Amino acid sequence: MSIAIKKSIRVLKNLMLEEGVYDLWLEADDMVADARPGQFVSLYCNDGGRLLPRPISICEIDRDKSSIRLVYRVLGKGTEEFSRLKTGDLIDCIGPLGRGFTLEGSKALLIGGGIGIPPLLELAKQLSCEKDIVLGYRDLTFLENDFKKYGNVYISTEDGSIGTKGNVIDAIKANNLTADIIYACGPTPMLKGVKEYAEVNHIKAQLSLEERMACGIGACLACVCQSTEVDHHTNVHNKRICKEGPVFYADEIVL
């Protein structure tokens, strides 16, 4: 795999999907060859005062058109700046970074919560096995139609306006979903719930974690999570989310 270097790449499209959620396609030439589902890219702001790259997970990889899709939520001034990007604009980027999902199993359960949903799309596309896909939202939904091509989609909303009322675990139970592999990405409380569910039901699980990062390449030690074993690199009970992750097996980490 070639080394990800910082370069300027072109915006192909940047549209609002839902209030505060944006759909960005980038021209990614050499990036697409190496990119795997679950990996992320670091996007830089044009405003030089906002120094640090924003790590954003890869939602889709289009090898034919040499482009990648990122779906992100505006959460601060950096992502707000991204939301104003127009077709043809250039943006500095490093990627793909991190360890993505490992494709395995014969019956998969994909579980996404909120802005943790996008990275599961490329995974759903690449997984050839039988798939159930559970998507949890607060209220407004996005991307659910993109998933329907790749598996059975079940939705949970906190207010019950669409699908099961409650969270993703409620939707799994309500629909009696079973699997031999779980893939999940979402907020930490959701991942905790999924981890517990997977342990109780003896299902292998891959979880994609999130943390504030600085470098994104494994040097600054900002984005660590607690590990069950002493990590080979850090020599303490810490793993780097940007390097050994963001995807970990549930039994590798403590949430």
Added chain:
Amino acid sequence: MNDMNMKVNIAGVSFKNPITTASGTFGSGMEYSDYVDLNRLGAVTTKGVSLVPWPGNPTPRVAETYGGMLNAIGLQNPGVDVFIKRDLPFLKSFDTRIIVNVVGKTEEEYCEVTERLSACDVDMLEINISCPNVKEGGIAFGQDPRRVEAITSQVKKYAKKPIIIKLSPNVTDIAETAKAAEAGGADAISLINTLTGMKIDIERRTFLLANKVGGLSGPAIKPIAVRMIYQAANAVTIPIIGMGGVMDGEDALELIMAGATMVAVGTANFINPRATEEVIDGIEAYMLRNNISDINDLIGCVSGG
């Protein structure tokens, strides 16, 4: 370019150029070896090494601020044994000097790590008495000139390599702590470490960093670094390694002209993994443009003014 001299000398150690890395921003060099030709650097300064492995602080450990960033990593490191066994041999395979940053919770720990590393093939030791993110050690030693002098002379007894005392900018008078390090027998000083800062998440109405307080670095602090290097250079005769917000060659030249013999690139590595090499290129381009044949002619060149 061949007749241009970039070599500098600190405490009898010669460096091929004045650029090194700021401790904690470059791992042990290994993390950047895919991005940077380590052979090009004057030296690699490693992340702080302690006697036993340190797990560091809870997350979130970083927060961006305009023109800078706060960090409270808490000196997570694999400990001196792993450093000597794994990281040092890796660094030795490159043609660059090695400066190892030393941390401890007590004076004894600083001395023990210093003693262990003195027995290894390293070029210099940088004693970190200025980390703002650990409860014990670190900055506690670096803010009182009497303690600076005491720990310097204590560590010096165990050091078979030249030592650099890394100073905190979180003091009223940097000249005083610089003089204290010199009086304690430091072979060089480095400054500035980060400035203590805080960021509040107004939506959650709480501190953004789990540690509440973090160290501010990045271009926002460069003017403070320039001022403090200038003041320290006028207070001591030992050489200075300057750091603080260097993003490019021109920034590095400011620190050199203020009185730094070497300059460390820190936060810039997080923003551009190739920053160190680009800083060297920038200095060379400046020298060529201005017909300067020896970098040493620029060190502290504003001091007389």
